[in-house]
Amino acid sequence: MVLNSLVREYIGRMLQDISGMKVLILDSQTVSIVSVVYSQSELLQKEVFLVELVDSMSKEPMSHLKAVYFLRPTSDNIQNLRRQLANPRFGEYHLFFSNILKVTQIQILADSDEHEVVQQVQEFFADFCAIDPYHFTLNLHINHMYMIPAVIDPPSSQNFCDRIVDGIAAVFLALKRRPVIRYQRTSDVAKKIAQETAKLMYEQESGLFDFRRTETSPLLLVIDRRDDPVTPLLTQWTYQAMVHELIGILDNKVDLRNVGTVPKDQQEVVLSSEQDAFFKANIYENFGDLGLNIKQMVDDFQQIAKSNQNIQTIDDMAKFVNNYPEYRKMHGNVSKHVTMVTEMSRIVEERKLMLVSQTEQDLACNGGQAAAYELVQFLLKQAGVDKRTGDLYGNRDLLNIARNMARGLKGVENVYTQHQPLLFQSMENITKGRLRDIDYPFIGNHFQQGRPQEVVVFVVGGTTYEEARTVALHNAANSGTRFILGGTVVLNSQRFLKDLEEAQKIARSSILI
Structure with missing residues (x-):
């Protein structure tokens, strides 16, 4: 009964059973379905070197790549596929659909595969x-x-x-x-x-x-x-709900482009309980406890940062280099959460939301x-x-x-x-x-x-x-x-x-x- 694990398993099976370099081709809805369970780095580990949208693909031949399509079985998608199979750009075509295919749709695909590049057609129910x-x-x-x-x-x-x-x-x-x-x-x-x-x-x-x-x-x-x-x-006062109410979440991503001076690599951040241990631990915490936990995370990071400043030997340097990806990831995570909580604090103060929320709760819970x-x-x-x-x-x-x-x-x-x-x-x-x-x-x-x-x-x-x-x-x-x-x-x-x-x-x- 854990849905994101089921979808993740579908995507994993789809990609790992096809060896070699791949291009993943999605539609506007399967982009969301994939992005909430798989990060770009994880796709890269599965040898996915390119992601394209089915209705806005380039025409450049790439016969060295294997095409993995994951689409909703809509008439528009079937017609796009029909046209693309008529002039294949890729060496192989592996077609996966997020829901039940109609017999007529299967027949259209079979008739369109004149160059015999389609290796498989499967239904993976992740719609x-x-x-x-x-x-x-x-x-x-x-x-x-x-x-x-x-x-x-x-x-x-x-x-x-x-x-x-x-x-x-x-x-x-x-x-x-x-x-x-x-x-x-x-x-x-x-x-x-x-x-x-x-x-x-x-x-x-x-x-x-x-x-x-x-x-x-x-x-x-x-x-x-x-x-x-x-x-x-x-008005919401627990972490995930509060971010959505005050800033907005779409497909587990938060757009921070309009929040102060945020570095380029932090302008859109992922807020996923599966990819972020701090968020998983604090997803349902109220705003007060969240502030204390953010402070503790910052203090822990500062201790690690100080220890990394004391590089005196070759061994110290080697340890730092080995731990650098994890250190950088931790730095990004701390920055992400501090930025969001700081922005939410500003909005709460600016809109007098604590006073507003008391009134809302009174109206909602006491019959106002x-x-x-x-x-x-x-x-x-x-x-x-x-x-x-x-x-x-x-x-x-x-x-x-x-x-x-x-x-x-x-x-x-x-x-x-x-x-x-x-x-x-x-x-x-x-x-x-x-x-x-x-x-x-x-x-x-x-x-x-x-x-x-x-x-x-x-x-x-x-x-x-x-x-x-x-x-x-x-x-x-x-x-x-x-x-x-x-x-x-x-x-x-x-x-x-x-x-x-x-x-x-x-x-x-x-x-x-």
């Missing part, structure tokens, strides 16, 4: 971006479509749903599981995606999903972002009222109480009211992180077998026998790093049910409001029409 062990995204640019009724823009709506179904299918093919499927009753888009996913898994490609049965079937739960519109709007601006009114229309399933504010259910009162009486450890996303409540209900059938119906005649041991929650409209943290902490603390969280994008407040604005524009124009 999703595994940004963390238990968190994946589809990076959908038209994310606002989940708020638009399908009748307004049928082609875009169908493309949106098709991409989601493809991504979910690839996750379960990678996990070698076929789930029972449930969805949020109040969401038409969640229902549609659940139905189409079930149709693919149980009818169209039933043979492909015919894996060895487990004692309890895994669960796929499809929910709608509008069930919890609060979580994406809150939002200001009645036009955008907020549209949000209420999109995600008001009649559109939601869960008890978002913990004030419908007597048990939740009691919990909130107890929390108020005992006080909280940190007033800036009182909020728990609605997902926490849903996960708790799943693990305790209390997720109501009336609110989250099953698709077809497939019901859950016992409590699921493996659950994939897919959020149409996007996930947040606060929710990813909730999932990771649950998985670390529990030996029972394991969760994976996925969504159409990874949201921060800016992206969520932008999607809301785009949906509002389309809604207005459709009314005018």
